[in-house]
Amino acid sequence: MVKQPAPDTTRRSEKSRRAIYDAALALVGEVGYPKTTIEGIAARAGVGKQTIYRWWSSKAEVLMEAFLDLGEQSAREAGQESYAFPDTGDLAADLKAVLRATVDELRDPRFEVPSRALAAEGVVNEQLGRELVAKLLEPSLQLYVDRLRTAQDTGEVRQDIDPRIALELFVSPLAQRWLQHTGPIDHTYTDTLVDYALYGLAPR
Amino acid sequence: MVKQPAPDTTRRSEKSRRAIYDAALALVGEVGYPKTTIEGIAARAGVGKQTIYRWWSSKAEVLMEAFLDLGEQSAREAGQESYAFPDTGDLAADLKAVLRATVDELRDPRFEVPSRALAAEGVVNEQLGRELVAKLLEPSLQLYVDRLRTAQDTGEVRQDIDPRIALELFVSPLAQRWLQHTGPIDHTYTDTLVDYALYGLAPR
Amino acid sequence: MVKQPAPDTTRRSEKSRRAIYDAALALVGEVGYPKTTIEGIAARAGVGKQTIYRWWSSKAEVLMEAFLDLGEQSAREAGQESYAFPDTGDLAADLKAVLRATVDELRDPRFEVPSRALAAEGVVNEQLGRELVAKLLEPSLQLYVDRLRTAQDTGEVRQDIDPRIALELFVSPLAQRWLQHTGPIDHTYTDTLVDYALYGLAPR
Amino acid sequence: MVKQPAPDTTRRSEKSRRAIYDAALALVGEVGYPKTTIEGIAARAGVGKQTIYRWWSSKAEVLMEAFLDLGEQSAREAGQESYAFPDTGDLAADLKAVLRATVDELRDPRFEVPSRALAAEGVVNEQLGRELVAKLLEPSLQLYVDRLRTAQDTGEVRQDIDPRIALELFVSPLAQRWLQHTGPIDHTYTDTLVDYALYGLAPR
DNA sequence: TACTAACCGAGACGGTACGTCTGGTCTTGAC
DNA sequence: GTCAAGACCAGACGTACCGTCTCGGTTAGTA
Incomplete structure (x- = not known):
């Protein structure tokens, strides 16, 4: 391991950074991740390879930053209300609405x-995985936690429930189906998940 | 793309096939998947590269078959009772036991x-993903489906529940935590999942 | 080195042998020698590779036999007079005629x-080279030796000349030009060679 | 065929170029030409294969340049007098001396x-052949042409003789014997060639 | 007429080298 | 010092052949 001189x-x-983000996203979209190469990104961005190696340590890292940047950009364009989780007073309805949007x-x-x-x-790659979770996934999940806490205050959800675990009952099934192609994902599916999770499988 | 003449x-x-499986699994274990190469597998297995390319079309495919074979071998050694899902009459206890074993x-x-x-x-890679699911994941999930059906007969689970979806309430959270490093996995965690799923988040 | 059981x-x-000769000559003509492979010959001849390895030890050997066979065939078709060297009594004219035919x-x-x-x-490959010389080249050169001996008898050539060396004066220049592309070969060129060789470079 | 961008x-x-020349010549000397491989040259030279493919298009081309370079080096070391053709006034003696050196x-x-x-x-390979002739063979032959021209001036050789053809009478036989193993080469042989060529085969 | 031993077509096998591609480092010259 | 450019060492890719081997199927000559 060589000490790079920081x-x-x-x-x-800044121009190169932007060009690299754009090239990375474009290439991944066009030829897929495995055929996207550092050389290809550099060439498409009109940038020397060293400029990439100077600032990032792997293809995955470049792509992750590019993707995060894309998200921030969209967020900035859409304004701040996009991060708000609906609270109509009807927990089931709110969860279903958000999950439907996620499906889309x-x-x-x-x-x-x-x-x-x-x-x-x-x-x-565990390190990259944790970074992804921390920067991309966890902020979204936190919104579920908040909404579930509110529901606990209004009595829609039991007090002894841990919201961070509870949200997985409907979020994780969707995630797994998408990640592993274990089944189709659509609105009725996520609606069902919410119902099952809220009211349980056992007879009441 | 050249059409190979089948x-x-x-x-x-058979000897080469076994040697390739062994080498592939050993290398993935030792140096990790990305640094495992077809050349490396061939060299370690004492086999010509062409013998790999003749029968498999990618590193992933080799590894998948090797892994499936490993599973079949273990199954054969363990005998048939390993596939049996416990049915003590107490659904919650049975699910918790199986999930604890899965965690381990x-x-x-x-x-x-x-x-x-x-x-x-x-x-x-969707194609490979579906193959994995069909050959490795779905057979295990089917055991949950069966156990849940039995529970529906005894009245422990409501009749209108779809068992294939229901099982995801406790299986998918575990899968996601493992896959994406979104959280720790242990026995109390899976116990909690079963309780939440069976009895719901809402007050009864 | 393994002793093959003869x-x-x-x-x-016989059918395979012929098919192999034909395939070898055809392939060398079509794609050139370096791209002609044993596999290719076997495939084109509709023959197993082992059938070639059983009877020949190298691509060069196959081709040499095929070529020798081709020569014998032509000879057989042309009748026996083709090997006769002309003897009109005029040595210079006879040599020029033969060399012109060789050029063609x-x-x-x-x-x-x-x-x-x-x-x-x-x-x-010295071994193969010597075989080629013995089987293909030397028989032709012997005809020159004979004709030169006759010329010594008639006084057209000095008695103290070694005919085997003498013939090289006009044969080798042609051979070298052809082999090494050191110059054009045509009838006037070989005529000149004969004149120079017979009467020398020095003034008479 | 892909156009490389020059x-x-x-x-x-320069260091790599030298290392490649050295490795190529060493390997050809040690294991022979057919067993000399580009991979082997690269490994021995401590060079990436691409560095060879970038600058040369074939093994033969590498070897030719290496050989030419070797010749230039020897020439540079030996100084310029090495290229001088002897001119003692006795053409036969001079030719014999040079041919004896060539034999050695x-x-x-x-x-x-x-x-x-x-x-x-x-x-x-005609292209490579012509390059070889132009760069290696023809410069040497030109020295013979010059010496023969001088001999024409002094009357040792007839005026109507073409020196470029004349030299082949003694050079080509030697070349052919060496190339094709058609006979032994030694000093008496080349002496004989000079005598035959200068004074002809016919009685004077 | 059956037996058997060799040849035969076919092609899988362990290998080696090919020529290409990419990774990550290093160097050069412009700014 | 950063940048675009790209040469460099390294090594995996997937392909093509090498020469050996094993497999059934002819095809003799022997029993």
Whole structure:
């Protein structure tokens, strides 16, 4: 392992950074993750390979930052209300609405290829996986936690439930079906998940 | 893409096949999936590269078959009772027992590296993913389905529940935590999942 | 080195032998010597590879036999007078006539590719080279020796001349030009060679 | 065939070039031409294969340049007088001396293996053959032409003789014997050739 | 007429080298 | 010092052949 001399961030070329993000996302979308190469990104971005190696340590890292940047950009464009979780007073309805939106997003081909690529890398590369979870997944899940806490206050959810675990009852099935192709994902499916989770499998 | 003229299966060398499986699993365990190469497998197995390319079309496919074979072998050694799902009459206890065993298996380093490698490949390669699911995952899930059906007969589970979806309430959270490193997995965690799923989040 | 058990020549398949000769010559003509492979010959001849390895030890040997066979065939077709060297009583005229015929033959594309291939192999592989010389070249040169001996008898050539060396004065220049592309070969050139060789470079 | 984008000659590594030449000549000398491989040269030279493919298009081309370079080096070391052709006023003696030296050189094993390999390649590959002739053979032959011209001036050789053809009478026989193993080469043989060529076969 | 031993077509096998592609490092010259 | 450019060492890719081997199926000559 060679000690790199810690490049000077202040002199970094913003234009190159943007071009690299764009090239990385475009290539992953066009030819898929495995055929996306550092060389290819550099060439498409009109950038020297060293400029990539100077600032990132792997293809996955480049793509992750590019993807995070894409998310921030969309967020900035859409304004701040996009992060708000609905609270109509009807927990089941709110959860179903959010999950339906998630289903739609998971099917958007613009996000699908890079998302899958990153998720796959995260399965095998624990460090990158944890970074992904921390920066991309956990912030979204926190919104569920908050909504479930509110529901506990209003008595819609039992007090002794741990919301961080509870949310997995409907989020994880959807995640697994998408990740592992274990089944189709659609709105009725997520609606069912919410119902099962809220009211349990056992007779009441 | 060149059409290969379909090699003659009857003349296939069983010894080579075994050696390739062993080498593939050993290498994935030792150096990890990305650093496992076809050349490396061939060299370690004492086999020509062409013998691998003749019968498999990718590293992932080799590893999948090797892994499946490993499973079949273990199954053959363990006898048939290993596939039996416990049915003590107490559904919650049975599910908790099986999930605890699954937790232990997921943590077994012998299985972890190849499993993660295959899962990661399956995320990105739909065809291989579906094959994995069909051959490795679905057979296990079917046992949950059967046990849940029995529980429906005894009245422990409501009649209108779809068991294939129901099982995801406790299986998928575990799967996601393992796959994506979204949280720790242990016996109390899976116990909690079963309780939440069976009795719901809402007050009874 | 493994001792092969000396295959039984009496049971050899004449049909295969012919097919191999034909395939070898055809392939050398079509794709050139380096791209002609044993596999290719076997496939084109509709013959197992082992049938070639059983009877020959190298690609060069196959081609040499095929070429020799081709020569014998032509000879058999042409009748026996083809080997006769002209003797009109005028040595210079006779030599010029034969060399002109040789020029024409060297330019015949049907013979050129395999001849060059064999000659090249013979340059580097002394054993094969000597075999080629003994079977293909020396018999032709012997005819020059005979004609020169006759000329010594008639007084056209000095008695103290060694005919085997003398013939090289006009044969070798032609051979070298053809082999090494050191110059053009045509009838006036060989005529000149004969004149120079017979009457010398020094003033008479 | 892919068009490569013409590598930048100014940035070429001189050290690698030298190492490749050395490795190529060493390997050809040690294991022979056919067993010399590009991979082997690269490994021995401590160079990536691509560095060879970037600058040369075939094994033969590498070896030819290496051989030419070797010749230039020897020439540079030996100084310029090595190229001088003797002119004692006695043409026969001068020719005999030079041919005797040539015989010795042809027998020097250091030169023999690569020379034969290149000559063989040149027989079959016309382009390379012509390059070899132009760069290696023709410059030497030109010295004979010059000496013969001088001899024409002094009356030792007839005016109507073409020196370029005349020299072949003694050079080509030697070349053919060496190339094709058609006979032994030694000093008496070349002496004889000079005598025959100068004074002719016919009685004077 | 059956037996048997060799040849035969076919092609899988363990290998080696091919020529290409990419990874990650290093160097050069422009800015 | 960063940047675009790209040569460099390294080594895996997937392909093509090598020469050996094993498999059934002819096809003799012997019993």
